[in-house]
Amino acid sequence: MNADTTRADILTRWEPVIGLEVHVQLNTKTKLFCSCPNQSGGEPNRYTCPVCLGLPGALPVVNRQAIESAIKLGLAINGKIRMYNRFARKNYFYPDMPKGYQISQYDEPIIDGGSVPIWWKGELISVALTRVHMEGDAGKSIHDDEGNTLVDYNRSDVPLLEIVSEPVLHDPDQTHLFLERLRQIVRYLDISDANMELGQLRCDANISLRPRGHSGLGTKTEMKNMNSFRSVKRALQFEIERQAGILDKGGAIEQCTLLWNEEKNRAEIMRSKEDAPDYRYFPDPDLVPMDLSKVDIAGVRASLPELPHVKEQRWMDVHGLRLEDAQILAGDSDTADYYEACVREGIDGKTAAKWILGEVLRLINKLGVNIGEFRVSPQRLAELIHTIGKGTINLNTGKRILAKLVTEDRSIDEIIRSEGLGQISTEGELLSVVEDVIARFGKEADRYRRGEKKLIGFFMGQVMRATRGQSDPGKVKKMLEQKLRDQD
Numbered sequence: 231m232n233a234d235t236t237r238a239d240i241l242t243r244w245e246p247v248i249g250l251e252v253h254v255q256l257n258t259k260t261k262l263f264c265s266c267p268n269q270s271g272g273e274p275n276r277y278t279c280p281v282c283l284g285l286p287g288a289l290p291v292v293n294r295q296a297i298e299s300a301i302k303l304g305l306a307i308n309g310k311i312r313m314y315n316r317f318a319r320k321n322y323f324y325p326d327m328p329k330g331y332q333i334s335q336y337d338e339p340i341i342d343g344g345s346v347p348i349w350w351k352g353e354l355i356s357v358a359l360t361r362v363h364m365e366g367d368a369g370k371s372i373h374d375d376e377g378n379t380l381v382d383y384n385r386s387d388v389p390l391l392e393i394v395s396e397p398v399l400h401d402p403d404q405t406h407l408f409l410e411r412l413r414q415i416v417r418y419l420d421i422s423d424a425n426m427e428l429g430q431l432r433c434d435a436n437i438s439l440r441p442r443g444h445s446g447l448g449t450k451t452e453m454k455n456m457n458s459f460r461s462v463k464r465a466l467q468f469e470i471e472r473q474a475g476i477l478d479k480g481g482a483i484e485q486c487t488l489l490w491n492e493e494k495n496r497a498e499i500m501r502s503k504e505d506a507p508d509y510r511y512f513p514d515p516d517l518v519p520m521d522l523s524k525v526d527i528a529g530v531r532a533s534l535p536e537l538p539h540v541k542e543q544r545w546m547d548v549h550g551l552r553l554e555d556a557q558i559l560a561g562d563s564d565t566a567d568y569y570e571a572c573v574r575e576g577i578d579g580k581t582a583a584k585w586i587l588g589e590v591l592r593l594i595n596k597l598g599v600n601i602g603e604f605r606v607s608p609q610r611l612a613e614l615i616h617t618i619g620k621g622t623i624n625l626n627t628g629k630r631i632l633a634k635l636v637t638e639d640r641s642i643d644e645i646i647r648s649e650g651l652g653q654i655s656t657e658g659e660l661l662s663v664v665e666d667v668i669a670r671f672g673k674e675a676d677r678y679r680r681g682e683k684k685l686i687g688f689f690m691g692q693v694m695r696a697t698r699g700q701s702d703p704g705k706v707k708k709m710l711e712q713k714l715r716d717q718d
């Protein structure tokens with residue numbers, strides 16, 4: 231059996247149950263409890279102070295922007311904002327944690343519940359969340375070639391949101407879609423860059439299997455160290471197969487934490503349940519509980535952008551877009567804005583989608599830029615599409631002009647005039663070209679009249695060539711057919 235049939239076979243007997251813990255690094259100006267810049271890279275330990283180094287006597291102060299970011303996410307996922315919430319100390323010792331504890335939230339997180347909508351098999355389903363809480367990040371341990379461990383505290387106390395899902399995901403692909411959607415939402419809200427490769431989005435997963443048709447939960451394991459969307463899928467697949475292998479032989483799953491090793495394409499057991507640390511959480515006495523009753527929640531809600539799933543549904547309903555197309559256009563807010571600006575210029579929704587998904591994305595990929603850097607504004611694209619609609623130029627010429635607009639600031643009219651790209655639109659002009667072509671290729675015209683109708687393609691090619699591709703193919707065909715018939 232190959233890998234795919236093994237997987238399919240496992241899934242007929244076992245249903246995977248997956249829950250995620252996702253860490254999102256906020257893009258605030260400063261860190262969570264001090265005024266050090268929240269900046270990555272640069273010289274190690276440059277962005278540090280007594281607070282984020284955990285020096286005795288230093289007192290933390292909560293970053294207002296981080297709280298606002300958490301509230302934004304809470305509203306976007308329809309979670310319950312806990313007006314009275316507080317920080318707790320999560321005690322453990324590690325060299326990258328100089329305080330001897332992490333400042334996190336425990337039984338009073340800022341957000342309870344909520345859900346993330348994803349498209350699954352053509353339907354919009356909600357992935358339920360347990361909570362979202364705030365915490366400060368740890369520093370970074372760096373192991374050098376000589377076996378020394380160095381620590382960089384630039385990342386110490388950078389604000390994170392930990393988003394915990396309910397164990398309601400049942401497939402590695404579904405989990406992947408959930409993560410992508412979450413990344414898309416935090417980017418729409420502009421609260422995180424959420425680049426997984428840069429560690430701005432990290433995720434751990436809990437995985438268990440249960441016999442198909444059962445509703446209880448099996449013993450779960452925890453998977454850590456997945457550094458890309460690809461490794462999340464591969465690690466979940468690996469763990470599902472490992473657990474199924476044990477259960478199929480009548481064995482029991484041991485609760486443990488696994489570390490994903492991307493190079494070896496396998497996970498290794500990091501610790502068993504017995505070694506699981508007890509963090510002895512307690513409320514942080516240096517931080518007063520947060521009272522959000524003075525925050526203008528309605529104002530924050532009003533400032534939220536329209537979310538991607540709402541756009542997708544609306545564009546399908548109003549413009550008749552296909553789901554796949556709506557998803558690409560709503561992929562990031564710059565592309566979505568570009569599309570909407572084009573539609574606002576009076577371009578039909580389907581036509582605008584076709585141009586952006588086709589020519590615009592093709593040019594963008596070719597140039598290696600993103601749509602925000604694309605030199606042709608949606609207004610200019612709309613003007614071009616209107617010019618085609620009026621019959622001044624044909625579709626192919628339009629595409630050629632779009633490619634020119636990427637490097638030229640000349641107006642569309644100017645390009646058409648100076649390069650003689652205008653479609654031959656007067657009937658008279660076109661008729662004389664058609665008659666001329668028929669006269670030049672008399673033999674072919676005779677063959678056409680004797681029944682070789684496919685020669686129409688040959689004649690059309692000649693007329694298009696004579697007009698340098700600037701005539702309307704539909705009109706040319708009609709005129710040719712008529713003229714060839716007239717001389718019967």
Ligand SMILES: [Zn+2]
Pocket residue numbers: 261264265266277278279280281282283
């Ligand atoms: Zn600091």
